[in-house]
Amino acid sequence: MATESANGVSSPELNERDVVITTNDNRxxxxxxxxxxxxxxxxxxxxxxxxSLDLSSGIPLPNVDGPIFEKVxxxxxxxxxxxxxxxxxxxxxxxxxxxxMTEWEEEYFRKFLSHLWDLAMAANYxxxxxxxxxxxxxxxxxxxxxxxxxxxxxxxxxxxxxxEEKAEIRRTNVWCTY
Amino acid sequence: MRxxxxxxxxxxxxxxxxxxxxxxxxxDLAACMRVCRHWFSVLEHYCSPVWEYHTRxxxxxxALSDPYMFGELTSFKEKLRAxxxxxxxxxSSRNNFLRTxxxxxVSTGVHAWEIVWEGPLGTVAVIGVATKHAAMQxxxxxxxLGSDDQSWGWNLVDNQVIHNGTMRPYPGTNNPPxxxxxxxxxxxxxLLVELYFEKGSEFLGVAFTQIPPxxxxxxxxxxxxxxxxxxxxxxxxxxx
Numbered sequence: 001m002a003t004e005s006a007n008g009v010s011s012p013e014l015n016e017r018d019v020v021i022t023t024n025d026n027r028x029x030x031x032x033x034x035x036x037x038x039x040x041x042x043x044x045x046x047x048x049x050x051x052s053l054d055l056s057s058g059i060p061l062p063n064v065d066g067p068i069f070e071k072v073x074x075x076x077x078x079x080x081x082x083x084x085x086x087x088x089x090x091x092x093x094x095x096x097x098x099x100x101m102t103e104w105e106e107e108y109f110r111k112f113l114s115h116l117w118d119l120a121m122a123a124n125y126x127x128x129x130x131x132x133x134x135x136x137x138x139x140x141x142x143x144x145x146x147x148x149x150x151x152x153x154x155x156x157x158x159x160x161x162x163x164e165e166k167a168e169i170r171r172t173n174v175w176c177t178y
Numbered sequence: 179m180r181x182x183x184x185x186x187x188x189x190x191x192x193x194x195x196x197x198x199x200x201x202x203x204x205x206d207l208a209a210c211m212r213v214c215r216h217w218f219s220v221l222e223h224y225c226s227p228v229w230e231y232h233t234r235x236x237x238x239x240x241a242l243s244d245p246y247m248f249g250e251l252t253s254f255k256e257k258l259r260a261x262x263x264x265x266x267x268x269x270s271s272r273n274n275f276l277r278t279x280x281x282x283x284v285s286t287g288v289h290a291w292e293i294v295w296e297g298p299l300g301t302v303a304v305i306g307v308a309t310k311h312a313a314m315q316x317x318x319x320x321x322x323l324g325s326d327d328q329s330w331g332w333n334l335v336d337n338q339v340i341h342n343g344t345m346r347p348y349p350g351t352n353n354p355p356x357x358x359x360x361x362x363x364x365x366x367x368x369l370l371v372e373l374y375f376e377k378g379s380e381f382l383g384v385a386f387t388q389i390p391p392x393x394x395x396x397x398x399x400x401x402x403x404x405x406x407x408x409x410x411x412x413x414x415x416x417x418x
Binding site: 136143145158174 | 191197199201202207215236
């Protein structure tokens with residue numbers, strides 16, 4: 001059953017149809033299926049429901065709230081026809097290659113800089129590899145070269161380690177800084 | 179719409195933090211560990227995928243698959259740490275007086291290195307510690323390590339400890355066994371304010387006292403052509 005209906009759902013006409021998605025704060029978003037399925041989680045739900053999919057009654061997303069889903073949808077709209085991204089390693093340095101972002105993507109992250117952790121969580125749950133990997137890379141970019149104090153301040157993290165604990169962690173990991 | 183506060187970074191799933199951390203270098207990871215308890219908990223596990231990723235990136239495959247190299251170090255973080263403390267290839271003599279120093283020096287605390295001497299000892303075989311100012315090359319078959327005031331060495335061939343050119347028998351027992359050339363030898367070099375050696379788990383007594391609190395690097399000195407010496411940092415140890 002899954003394969004037949006899945007084939008049916010993949011048709012281009014269906015991508016143009018609307019689906020209603022309900023976030024955990026009971027907001028309804030009417031989205032083109034072609035955009036919504038950038039999320040593998042939503043795509044799987046659409047495929048699983050197959051013929052029985054009632055496009056008007058909506059797909060519930062219990063783990064994402066409206067304001068974040070709005071931002072995620074902006075990404076999906078821009079990336080609806082984008083090819084799957086690949087995580088690659090440089091064969092010489094064995095470092096993970098950093099993704100090169102487009103002007104649009106750079107602007108997107110500049111706009112939502114204070115929501116990077118939410119975006120990473122949502123993208124992880126919704127299985128949107130491009131958004132997930134790019135957001136994590138952005139977060140790493142922000143952490144790079146900063147002191148623990150600066151990192152805490154930037155992300156509003158409470159300092160819950162004692163001075164002794166911090167000194168001990170520093171002492172036993174000092175080799176990392178060479 | 180109600181104003182929304184960004185999600186607290188202290189509630190983030192480990193999976194996401196691990197992914198972010200794998201983009202960072204060790205220097206940044208050292209900072210991340212001190213950010214908060216939650217972040218530390220992601221990095222404190224010595225076998226975390228983050229450490230695995232960095233170990234595979236930095237340490238050559240041949241070293242990782244070598245059954246002897248990291249024999250007693252099972253976790254990725256320990257292997258990576260050992261690799262960081264290993265011989266520095268840039269710091270050695272260019273002729274056949276091979277003398278190399280570790281990449282990382284230590285100045286306080288108790289640290290142990292395991293030294294495996296594979297192959298003949300030759301006429302000169304010295305292990306010990308040196309400051310970064312110690313001489314690196316010389317002419318003739320003489321034990322370089324211990325020849326100046328910047329290094330402290332133990333010549334395994336004639337059981338003498340040397341510092342600033344002065345020799346003294348070590349270990350201090352009557353007729354200590356000479357080590358058989360042409361065999362494997364395991365030495366544990368342990369440093370605190372005093373330098374002492376262990377052979378296997380046998381404590382050989384304090385070799386040097388009054389070592390100044392300057393940064394010291396593990397060092398060795400050999401003259402025999404085919405000697406292979408392995409240095410493995412075992413971590414800061416507890417005296418007991």
